[in-house]
Structure formats: structure tokens, C-alpha cells
Amino acid sequence: MIRFDDVTVRVPGPEDDITLLEGVSAELDERRVAVIGGNGGGKSTLVRLINGLVEASSGSVTVDGLDVAKDASAVRRRVGFVFTNPTSQLVMPTVAEDVALSLRRTIKDRRRRTARALEILEEFGLAHRADTSVHALSGGQQQLLALAGVLACEPSVVVADEPTTLLDLRNSRLVADRLFALEQQLVLVTHDLELAARCDRALVVESGRIAFDGPAPEAVEHYRASVPA
Ligand SMILES: Nc1ncnc2c1ncn2[C@@H]1O[C@H](COP(=O)(O)OP(=O)(O)OP(=O)(O)O)[C@@H](O)[C@H]1O
Helix, strand or coil: CEEEEEEEEEEECCCCEEEEEEEEEEEECCCEEEEECCCCCCHHHHHHHHHCCCCCCEEEEEECCEECCCCHHHHHHHEEEECCCHHHCCCCCEHHHHHHHHCCCCCCCHHHHHHHHHHHHHHCCCHHHCCCEHHHCCHHHHHHHHHHHHHHCCCCEEEEECCCCCCCHHHHHHHHHHHHCCCCEEEEECCCHHHHHCCCEEEEEECCEEEEEECHHHHHHHHHHHCCC
């Protein structure tokens, strides 16, 4: 369960502070939650609070009862984050090494770690690229690899911030299908309203506030109706 309790986020501006989010409260326990809304509304800021990439200026954020500010490392272990651009989270030279890096905390033996990394790559259809440079993969394969690395850490929540934006139709579908097949709770920021509508619940974030919160198809309709034709 993710809980935002009267959260405000402010950052220093050139003159006064800028408010990115204001008075946001929500309890998210659905398996799939979409976050939608126009550019610059505050979606990324909202989901980055979940693993402490952004800190609340006031109010609190908890994940399974753990306070993101006070129990930062425990929360980070629980929350996997998938970014729009996978290259920002692929840090090792080869595909297998990158997944193995995610396993270093749970599997100390190097050989066992490599074997497990190969099993995970098999599940993601990437085993044949195990020794390839991460930069030689296609964008879709890179995003699948980023997701494989995140799941190797066995998070209880996966937050994905526009994970399909840079992908072509086929790869968008591949990555989306993977995300929707997860057992873990998924919080998905997306401009793809068809994808959002497949979720159990959606938040519409506009001007730093939750403008609508409810069943995903209704939230999508609310957002569509708010955009002038
Ligand atoms: N660290 C920061 N300092 C100043 N302004 C920021 C900072 N982070 C975000 N912003 C601004 O806050 C607003 C909300 O940003 P955010 O990235 O959360 O929006 P978003 O809804 O995810 O947008 P998009 O759909 O374009 O990705 C934007 O106007 C952005 O420029």
C-alpha cells in the first residue's frame, strides 16, 4: 500500500519557491494504478516521491507502512523504478553483467549470480544477447533489460514513468504486456490513454494536484474532457 498524506513539494525558484505538488493525499492499494495528465502537471514528481527520488517538503509518503523519508533504504529495496530512457539505468558493459549487478545483494556467489542472471534473461527473451554490450541492444530490448534488472531486485512495487514513450508500437506492446503481467503492484505514468484505461484506478494530475481519482476509464474520460478540442 502506498500512502500520500497531504504532500506538498516545493523547490527553490529564481525568486520565490516553486510549488510542484500541493496537498496531495491518496491511498493506493490497487494492483495497477495509472497516473495521467498534461505535460508539466506533476506526474513524475508524484511518482518519484514513492522511492524518495523527490522529497516531500511537507506531509508524508509511506510504502507498506515504511516512511520514505525515515526508512529510505528499506523503501528503495521495495520500490523498483523504470525510467523513460532505459540507458539511464543500464550501468554495466554487458547485458548479463547488468542483471547480475541487481542480484549482488541477494546472491553473494558470483557463479550462482551469473546463472540466475541468465535465467532471468531467458524469461525476457534476451538470453541470446547475454554477452552483448547494453548499448548494442534496440530501444525495446534495452527497456526489457531495464525491467529485468528492476525485477531481479524482487521489489514489491514497480513504478514506471512513461516506460513506452520512446518505443515503437511492437516494443511498446511487449513492454506494456510485461508490466501488466507483473504480480507486483504497478504505478504507471503514461500518455498512452489506452494503456491507462487498462489499469484498475487512475489519478489525473494537473497543476500539482490530483484533479480526478477513480476507475481508470472514468479518469481517462475526465482527462479527455478537460482538454479543449
Ligand atoms: N527540480 C525542479 N526544479 C524546478 N522545477 C521543476 C523541478 N522538477 C520539476 N519541475 C517542474 O515541475 C513541473 C512538474 O514536473 P513533472 O516532471 O512532475 O511533470 P509531468 O506531469 O511528469 O510532465 P511530463 O508529462 O511533461 O513528463 C514542471 O513544470 C517541471 O518543469
